[in-house]
Amino acid sequence: MTAYSASAPKKPVVNGQTKQGVKDRPFWGRLVCWAPYRALVDVIYASPTRQFIILAAFPVLWVLTQHLGPMLQMAVVSLTDAYPVAPSVETHFTFDNYMKFFGNSIFWMPFFRTLAFGVAMTFCTLLLTYPVAYFLARHVTRKNQLLFLLILLIPFWVGEIVRTYAIMILLGNNGAINLMLQSIGLIERPIPFMYTGFSVGVGIVYLTALYMLLPLYSALEKLPPSFNEAAADLGAGAWTRFRRVTLPLTLEGISSGCTLVFLISTGFYATPVLLGGPSTTTFAETIAGFFHVAGDQWPTGAAFATIMFLTALIMAGAFQKFISSLRKGDVN
Amino acid sequence: MTRYSRVFLSCVYWGFVLYIFVPLILMILMGFKDSKFIGFPIRSWTLDWYLGIFEDTEVLYVFGYSAVIAAFSTIVAVIVGTWIAVLLSNRGFFGRAVIFGLTILPALVPGVISAIAFRIYARFLGIEPGMFAIIWAHAVHNVPFVALIVLARLSTLPKSYAEAARDLGADPLVTFLRVTLPYLMPAILGASIFCLLLSFDDFVRSFFLGGYEPTLPVLIFTKLRSGMSPEVNAIATVALVMTAIIGVWAEQFTRRMNKENK
Numbered sequence: 001m002t003a004y005s006a007s008a009p010k011k012p013v014v015n016g017q018t019k020q021g022v023k024d025r026p027f028w029g030r031l032v033c034w035a036p037y038r039a040l041v042d043v044i045y046a047s048p049t050r051q052f053i054i055l056a057a058f059p060v061l062w063v064l065t066q067h068l069g070p071m072l073q074m075a076v077v078s079l080t081d082a083y084p085v086a087p088s089v090e091t092h093f094t095f096d097n098y099m100k101f102f103g104n105s106i107f108w109m110p111f112f113r114t115l116a117f118g119v120a121m122t123f124c125t126l127l128l129t130y131p132v133a134y135f136l137a138r139h140v141t142r143k144n145q146l147l148f149l150l151i152l153l154i155p156f157w158v159g160e161i162v163r164t165y166a167i168m169i170l171l172g173n174n175g176a177i178n179l180m181l182q183s184i185g186l187i188e189r190p191i192p193f194m195y196t197g198f199s200v201g202v203g204i205v206y207l208t209a210l211y212m213l214l215p216l217y218s219a220l221e222k223l224p225p226s227f228n229e230a231a232a233d234l235g236a237g238a239w240t241r242f243r244r245v246t247l248p249l250t251l252e253g254i255s256s257g258c259t260l261v262f263l264i265s266t267g268f269y270a271t272p273v274l275l276g277g278p279s280t281t282t283f284a285e286t287i288a289g290f291f292h293v294a295g296d297q298w299p300t301g302a303a304f305a306t307i308m309f310l311t312a313l314i315m316a317g318a319f320q321k322f323i324s325s326l327r328k329g330d331v332n
Numbered sequence: 333m334t335r336y337s338r339v340f341l342s343c344v345y346w347g348f349v350l351y352i353f354v355p356l357i358l359m360i361l362m363g364f365k366d367s368k369f370i371g372f373p374i375r376s377w378t379l380d381w382y383l384g385i386f387e388d389t390e391v392l393y394v395f396g397y398s399a400v401i402a403a404f405s406t407i408v409a410v411i412v413g414t415w416i417a418v419l420l421s422n423r424g425f426f427g428r429a430v431i432f433g434l435t436i437l438p439a440l441v442p443g444v445i446s447a448i449a450f451r452i453y454a455r456f457l458g459i460e461p462g463m464f465a466i467i468w469a470h471a472v473h474n475v476p477f478v479a480l481i482v483l484a485r486l487s488t489l490p491k492s493y494a495e496a497a498r499d500l501g502a503d504p505l506v507t508f509l510r511v512t513l514p515y516l517m518p519a520i521l522g523a524s525i526f527c528l529l530l531s532f533d534d535f536v537r538s539f540f541l542g543g544y545e546p547t548l549p550v551l552i553f554t555k556l557r558s559g560m561s562p563e564v565n566a567i568a569t570v571a572l573v574m575t576a577i578i579g580v581w582a583e584q585f586t587r588r589m590n591k592e593n594k
Binding site: 067163291 | 337338340341342344345348349351352353354355356358359362412415416418419422425431434435437438440441442443444445446447448449450451452453455456472475502503504505506509510529532533534535536539540549552553556557560564565568571572575576578579580583587
């Protein structure tokens with residue numbers, strides 16, 4: 001078809017090219033030609049600094065007000081003697097809320113229980129998922145790796161409450177495990193798994209296992225098999241190879257997995273409420289209690305939450321320091 | 333030695349798979365039990381609990397309510413997260429490390445503490461607990477995930493694309509909208525599916541900021557506190573199937589995207 005065919009709309013031809021009218025241009029073409037837009041662009045892009053400030057203004061404002069703001073506000077409220085209050089009432093700054101924490105074992109017992117439990121759960125999750133990650137990275141062909149990993153990822157998408165409920169059904173007095181043990185004849189009466197530290201532990205490992213598995217898997221996958229082969233050529237046995245080669249080189253994955261699992265497991269509220277009993281009250285439950293009763297308890301709750309947050313961050317940092325120090329020691 | 337370790341490791345793997353799946357499968361089975369009591373053995377089967385969901389307007393309403401919250405919070409999180417990622421992709425500006433640290437802060441705060449901080453902050457700003465407060469809290473919580481996913485994709489964008497666009501006369505805004513954004517689209521879509529699921533499944537923030545209207549996880553939680561019943565199993569199963577399907581689809585989607593990228 002030529003440009004002169006009768007069916008084609010006639011357009012002015014300048015220098016052999018069809019001249020497009022502004023109307024025929026796509027949306028962007030029209031926008032770029034639009035005078036107010038041009039003026040705006042000229043103002044914004046006059047200098048790279050101005051351009052950058054306009055790009056940065058909104059994100060910086062967002063992270064300051066939305067990410068930092070709530071934490072700061074929580075810290076401020078934890079230092080006041082009453083919140084929320086009517087505008088006419090004067091509030092005073094006080095450390096009483098923090099002092100309350102040390103005064104009563106009802107408060108600090110759950111705190112230390114939660115920390116100890118968090119460390120123990122992190123360790124259990126590590127012990128459980130390391131062989132799984134090792135198997136996936138080392139003993140499965142590359143084609144199957146994705147499939148095997150995808151199988152494990154499916155339950156990862158299911159929510160916290162639904163998975164906690166699934167554990168309740170597994171461990172209940174009429175649950176699957178008790179029924180199985182009874183039908184084998186190992187036990188006569190159901191073992192009361194539920195509402196103990198054990199059931200909370202099983203639930204937390206169940207919910208956090210994949211946060212440990214994924215960093216471990218990616219660390220193990222990056223490790224070239226030739227390292228192990230070289231160690232074997234030098235006469236290292238399987239255990240020595242694992243201890244001197246594999247473990248030190250996956251410490252980064254271990255450290256990020258442990259940090260994630262620890263931070264997540266200290267923040268669970270629904271799981272210990274549903275699976276635990278009075279002897280397993282966690283600090284999350286204690287903190288939440290202050291927000292369900294009368295309003296004047298909010299500052300105490302805020303103070304306790306601040307204590308929890310700072311401790312969790314410090315412990316996570318200590319974790320990483322400890323593990324990286326292990327690594328340095330091994331290189332020397 | 334190698335053979336034994338291989339057998340041992342594969343046993344651990346399949347044991348782990350069982351540990352992950354058996355509780356969920358048992359929960360799904362329980363929803364078909366023809367009796368109000370949760371527990372084994374199951375003697376007769378029924379579909380009544382599932383059919384009951386479609387007659388229970390409260391449950392249907394809560395499904396819709398959670399979906400609306402997930403949709404709106406995802407839109408906000410994706411816009412803000414992408415914007416932050418574009419800012420962070422500029423290397424070496426003053427305070428980049430601080431902005432980066434603040435960006436991932438909400439992902440590091442343990443669940444209960446972030447929910448309580450938001451509860452206090454909402455009171456401070458005069459926001460009543462309810463739909464808006466949940467959308468807001470979910471959006472803020474999801475921003476770090478979007479920012480990290482989009483930032484990873486941005487780092488693979490060749491510099492020459494933007495230079496070519498500039499040579500052809502595009503100003504930075506048009507370059508972003510016509511070159512960068514289409515390139516980022518797979519990451520943005522993946523991140524939004526991730527956000528949808530996070531928001532749909534989130535319990536703590538919905539619980540503390542929810543007021544009187546429950547989202548789906550909060551509804552299951554309150555029903556559980558008053559006792560287990562096959563009805564709860566049916567509701568939980570529907571939620572499970574929905575999230576699992578979307579999750580698997582998202583997973584394959586990201587894999588395809590990564591393959592195209594290579």
